[in-house]
Amino acid sequence: MSSFLARIARALTQHWKRSLVIAILVVIALGALAGTASQPPDDFDVPGTESQQATDLFRDHAPALAGIDATLVFTVPDGSTITAPESRAAIDRALADVRRLDGVIEVGDPFQRVAAEGNAFADRLATTDVRYDLEFGDVRAENGRELQSTVDDALRGSDVDVEMRGIVVDVAAEQDVPVGELVGIALAIVLLTFLFRSGAAMFATLVGALIGVVVGQILLAILADPLGLPRFAGVIAMMLGLGAGIDYALLIVGRYREQAAAGDSPPDASAKSAATSGASVVAAGLIVIVAIAGLLVVGIPMIGKMGLGAAIAVACVVVSSLTILPIMIGALAKRLKPKKPEHVLPSPAFARWAELITKRPWVSIAAGVAILLAFAIPVTSMHLGQPDDGNQPESKTQRQAYDQLSTAFGPGSSSPFFVAIDVRRGDDQRANLDRLASALRVDGVESVSPAELSRDGEMATIFVTPTTAPQDQATTRLVHKLRDDVIPPAVAGTDLKVYVGGQVPGIEDFSAKVASRLPLFIAIVIGLSVLLLMAAFRSVWVPLVSAVFNLLSIGAAYGVVTLVFQKGWGASLLGVDSGVPIMSFVPVMMFAILFGLSMDYNVFLLSRIREAYHEGDGPRESVIHGVSRIGKIILFACLIMASVFLAFVSQPDVIAKMFGLGLGLAILIDVLVVRLVIAPAVVQLLGDKAWWLPTWMDRLLPNISLDGHEVDAQTEAELEAAIKQQTGEHEKVTS
Incomplete structure (x- = not known):
């Protein structure tokens, strides 16, 4: 695979002009095709459950009850009554106008339901339901805005006030401006510039990622109808595509700059970066895709299709990293080469950190596990449910x-x-x-x-x-x-x-359905991910240990979400109240996404450690050498991805807030604790066994090279020597 990726990267870099034209034409063609696509109704069915059978009966015999609705609550001030002639006339006028709105098939009698005697609203409140002949996925923001403006206009000049709730109102409240995406991109620009100290490198990385995200969103629009993808799949895909795409591009551009600083020509440096970091991106992306696509086995169409949409988004950013980045390298070759080679030298700080971690590996592992368990404790009181309007500001x-x-x-x-x-x-x-x-x-x-x-x-x-x-x-x-x-x-x-x-x-039916399929889902995700890691690293123990610590990391993420939303720690800062139950599909989606993304950083770290080991370093030296090379890249990649995720807490939807906060903090916990503390210590303890694979399994598994040995380019040792010669620095980075 490495030689194949190297040939593609070399060709795209050498012929970047024609490649750029082709890429632009492809994006334009896909965009035009997306303009003719339609969005199907969202499928919220949970097959085989009692509540679904009830819904099916409503659809067949009482469609008004099966569709969506909005609830209007009319009130008057103290001292007035809702049945006063002026108030009643204003309400009747408003409801008459509502009946003429598109999609409205039934409006109830607001005076039929009488508040209990003795409460604050006994004679000051009237309420009615407005029913539409629309399924959930057919609702548009215009439906809610028309309803709001129609009622407000009819009540203007009266003493009647109105409040509203329901799906129609919720959709109208969704923000049109992609605040989360814009904030995430802005933070990524700052962090990339600080990491690379180069505007060109930041620009190339961002373009490589954003093209993949854009193509992913276009493909989701094209495939929405034939695959039945729900609208929320686009939010998850955008969140995951931005985070993963920037990380993948960052890894490849960072490796290119190392090779360019060592004296490689742009085509050679591009080929080497594709053969090493590009191969790691493919392996990491495959694991993320497998983990997320595993949601299809849960048996609930909405969850499976959201997973499928996210998998498509990740596949697009992987392809973009392997194609658009070589084109950007060819276009910006002179500017991408570091002006100061020390910017790409192994980090002395991370080398010292790795020395400290590997000096007492058992202490490092124990400390890391203790931190993860402390974060995970609140998960024991997690309450699954559905946030409702009582949790709104x-x-x-x-x-x-x-x-x-x-x-x-x-x-x-x-x-x-x-x-x-x-x-x-x-x-x-x-x-x-x-x-x-x-x-x-x-x-x-x-x-x-x-x-x-x-x-x-x-x-x-x-x-x-x-x-x-x-x-x-x-x-x-x-x-x-x-x-x-x-x-x-x-x-x-x-x-x-x-x-x-x-x-x-x-x-309740939704949760029971998920719980019944959860063991199969977890087994498939972990099993396939471990097999992919075995094929990539030619190792038995590293993938198995990685899976165990990934589970601890995910438990810590669940604990954080429970602590914030359910226990209320900092919930007011996010614009929600405490006591918010965790939506049933959130833990399942988070498991798939976090397991895949955790393996991303695992691949990035271990591929450099394994590369150093196969070049002659001992077990401890390979850990120190690998961490010194990749530690800074992983840290910044983590900060960027966490920033992208955390920016989504600005969304008004509480489920988007859960995903944004949970994924963002989980990535920070995973990288800072598991990748930079536990993983180096575990590899040190395993020693030579870390890279052992039985002969029979070696023959059975495909060989996914992550080292780039198939490419005729400088070895890691030659790279370091060339950089040191240019800078005149001769101190040793490794112990």
Whole structure:
């Protein structure tokens, strides 16, 4: 593989002008094709679950209940009543205008639902649901903005205030300006410039990464409809593509500058960097792709397709690093060569650090593991669920509507259970339905609506309002109580088939589905990643040990997310309240992404240590030599990727905040603790066994060379000697 990558890089660097023209034409053609593509509705189905069966019944027999909706909460000041003629006229006028909006199929009676006597809103609040004939993925920001402006215009001049919540309102609140992406890129520019001390090197690195990100987003737009990719896949792909793309480009440009400082011609230096760092990028990228694509085995379409979209994004930045960067090297060859060779010399500071770590390896490992375990402790109290409007900042209209409804109708009113009953057409089931509704009035239930038949008479619906909030564990227990203990005896001897759906039951089913497939998912991700590392490093122990410490690193990441969002440590700084449950798919997605990215840095570090070992260094010397060469690059790559991820906490969506904070801090923990403390100590302890592979396995596994020995270029020892000769420095870097 190394010689193949070297030939490509050499050709692209030598013929950079024609290569640049071809690259531009390809991007333009893909962009034009993307302009004709369409975005399919998001698929939130969880096949085989009870809540999904309830949703399917609604879709077939009561589509208004299966679509999306918005809740309007009207209030008047103290001293006024919501039913006063002026207030009622303003509300009726607003709802008449709402009924004429595109997509609206039903608007309820706001005065039908009466707040309980004695509370603050007994006579000052009215609420209604606005139902659309849209699926979740069909909603556009314009739907929410039209609703808001229409109601505001109709109420202007009256004393009626309105707050809103629902999917339509949430989509309208999404920011159009990519603040997270722009902040991440700005931080990357600063860090790259500081690392390279070269505007040209920063520019080449950034262009190589951004072209890959852009192509990835274009491909996702083209493939969205045929593959059914959800919209949130683009956010994950952008986050991961930016971080990984800059890291990959940084590694290749950094190696090129080493070779250029040693006297290699631009084509030779480009070939050598592709054969060594480029091969590491391919291996690292493959591991990330395997880890993320492994989400397909979870069995939930949304999760699998988000993983597929992220894998496509990573593949694009890998290809961009191997093609666009050689073109940029050819165009900027003279400016990319370091003006001061000491900028690419092995780092004395990292050499001393490696000496310290390898001097007492057991102490280093114990200290690193203790830190990881300390971060991971909060994960024992992680509560899976779904953030709702109760976790929004108090200034948001969704939060105010949520609080007003909870005060007026109880904490469970914001998320009632939908009990869907399959009724045989023509059969008189009224007595059975009434008996079922009566049975549902158990402890923990605030109210039960009468059973209402659909227009075709084949389905009945009962709304059950819990006494507790959606995120309360008591609400979860109520779901299981109704399904397991209450409903079966209530419908025994009848033809009724009953399914409990809604937000809380759906989350429980989602979590159970993920948990049932989790062992298979973890086994596939770890197994394939370890095999890829074995093929790359020709080693048994290094990949196995790396997988173990990756799991500890991921546990630490989960602990940080739990500590911030659930326990509330610093949550207000992110614009959310404490007590936010962790969305069920976040830990699974984080596992796939973090396992892959952790292996990225693992490959970058170990490839340089292995390279030094095969050039004649002993086990300890190879660690010191490798860390001194790559330590600074890994540190800056980590800071850049963490900055890109952390910048996404500026997104208004709490799930994007979870991903941004969790991934950003996890990368910092992984690199600073695992890669720069634990990993060097482990390789030192393994000694020569670190690079041992049984003969039978050596023959079986493909050989993915990461050392570049197949390329006719200078060895690492010759490179260091040439640089030292230019600078007149003769002190030894390694012990």
